[in-house]
Amino acid sequence: VLMVALLSGLLWWRSDTSQLQDQ
Structure with missing residues (x-):
């Protein structure tokens, strides 16, 4: 779960x- 949260x-x-950056 932690891995998914970080990703x-x-x-x-x-x-x-x-x-x-677009702005």
């Missing part, structure tokens, strides 16, 4: 940074 968190963080 999902990393994906969300990457997508969030991508949106910030």
